[in-house]
Amino acid sequence: MSDRPQDPRHQRGLELMNEIDPADGGRMLDEFAAIAPDLGRFLVEFAFADIYSRSVLSLRERQFVRLAALAAMGVGGAPMRANINSALNVGVPVSDIAETFIQCLPYAGFPRVITAMEQLKAIVEERPDQD
Amino acid sequence: MSDRPQDPRHQRGLELMNEIDPADGGRMLDEFAAIAPDLGRFLVEFAFADIYSRSVLSLRERQFVRLAALAAMGVGGAPMRANINSALNVGVPVSDIAETFIQCLPYAGFPRVITAMEQLKAIVEERPDQD
Amino acid sequence: MSDRPQDPRHQRGLELMNEIDPADGGRMLDEFAAIAPDLGRFLVEFAFADIYSRSVLSLRERQFVRLAALAAMGVGGAPMRANINSALNVGVPVSDIAETFIQCLPYAGFPRVITAMEQLKAIVEERPDQD
């Protein structure tokens, strides 16, 4: 999956990605491997290694920040799925993810919160480890 | 400031507003008292009493959710100022607010994060209790 | 559908929802009943009882406001469907809904107007009462 085995920043990003969400992360890298391989590389090196790996906020807090930003921007699809799965994978309960979206209501409005919640619902129904 | 002293929901919202950010909250209520008094009322009753007062997430976590949502939406002005002040008032350090915006970079992009950070910087320079 | 039969605000919202769009409204409440029951409750109590039930603007005018806001924000999916159905249910003709979107062209641009119009078209084709 990685063609830059000797770059420490790349390795750090890849390790974090594989630790918190190998399925969605790997799918994204594979998806763009032919058409835009650098998109996956920047995701690994910037989004994961440079930003996500910072430990000023706790891992749980970083999840809330990401979920709130995505919900407020009206982002659905693969990026929202990957972040909901990441949050579940590191132990954030479904009820706290739902609450993050509820807390966005006064800022982002109902339509965007409903869109986010529909995706959370779809993921919870797919994953046998959540109820 | 309140014309609904006997409504418990209104009172709960007003108390929370006065506890975490009386200056910005009061200014907002006063500002629209003549032109749209219900806007301030809904802010107190929905944003504060219905949503913000929920304790599923910790108060600190709710601040991160709000700050991330506002930064990601490109919201500046009075609403962003009020939320940065609220976070500082309840003890979130400047460095954690700045980090919340940094964590939004891969999602919301540099321009919106820069806008949010400019407002944080302006507030920190105004408040003698922060350094 | 309601677990708060004695709350007058909840009842007022539920009655308005059932009057103008029982199908979409009920589906939304059911959809989140397990994962985030308060989202449906806030929709009923804030969006319907607090805001939508206000009669400063006529019901027809409120429909135009809602449809324009959703189209301009690029909101599709269930929230747009519910608002198009509500407008049709209270007697706004298809041509006036289409015109609302057309009037948004100089502000929101073609892509968002096209997205809104596609959804209007899909609904009109589904509903036997419209032509």
Next chain:
Amino acid sequence: MSDRPQDPRHQRGLELMNEIDPADGGRMLDEFAAIAPDLGRFLVEFAFADIYSRSVLSLRERQFVRLAALAAMGVGGAPMRANINSALNVGVPVSDIAETFIQCLPYAGFPRVITAMEQLKAIVEERPDQD
């Protein structure tokens, strides 16, 4: 102000602009006369002559559509000012403009509604004909 006196579409747009808001309209045309004269021309010919002059919805209803679209998009500045002034000029009362913004709350959220309302307040304070 117009360099296309013989184009009937241009004339129709210019007449409508001068009828509902000559001050803001003229300012916009003058502002970009040197740097991008076609921007003012397209505003006159597309926004005014092609779209705004359509009479499927009443003039009052068209104002609500425009104000809602702008508030929902978070648009402030000159375009929002021009639309608030237009609405006041054609007889929409301040309270109905404020209500339009209030009706956007569940969709666009508090920050964008507050931004719109601040601009309405500033305009009302400037105009001696409104109270």
Next chain:
Amino acid sequence: MSDRPQDPRHQRGLELMNEIDPADGGRMLDEFAAIAPDLGRFLVEFAFADIYSRSVLSLRERQFVRLAALAAMGVGGAPMRANINSALNVGVPVSDIAETFIQCLPYAGFPRVITAMEQLKAIVEERPDQD
């Protein structure tokens, strides 16, 4: 497809549309022919004849502007598909379209760029003339 054969602006727009993307353009006109025929007309006359036909920037440069604007706004669906197809039709290579989206990363963030790239990938897989 056109009911305004004698309007030169309409003809100019239609010719340009048919030159760069007859398939998507025709589909859009047909789609709204019954419900909102003027939407297709404005697309032809404003988007194509007034704006797109201007030759201040080269055709290739205009493609980059359009693709960047759409990606940054989070626009997918038919409008993005039509613009990607137009770019391919006039000879912009897949790698330059992908690069346009990559260049948007620091401004629009990963989620919107990923959404745009997914659509590019889907189109490339459908078109036998691209690899």
Next chain:
Amino acid sequence: MSDRPQDPRHQRGLELMNEIDPADGGRMLDEFAAIAPDLGRFLVEFAFADIYSRSVLSLRERQFVRLAALAAMGVGGAPMRANINSALNVGVPVSDIAETFIQCLPYAGFPRVITAMEQLKAIVEERPDQD
């Protein structure tokens, strides 16, 4: 201005920044040096070194992509100013920048294009080298 003299990626970004827009770039780094030094670092290393320095598109084309993305997102303030100045600095004429914004009209709508054009106008009036 740089505390990472030995990092080649940082150096590459800094050189590019200084080459195309030392004034705005330096101001941004200084502005956040105390409150969030990593924001300036990521701007240099990701926005400039990783993305902007790529030469798949010509420098002139990359300017159009950036200006279109910012205009379409409604971004004003320091980020838009820096990008307009960069474009002027590398020889893009004022008329081509204005045209980039005009080309965004059908996608992003008049209000966002007007906001961008106002900023272009303000910069042109400030700079003695442009007319």
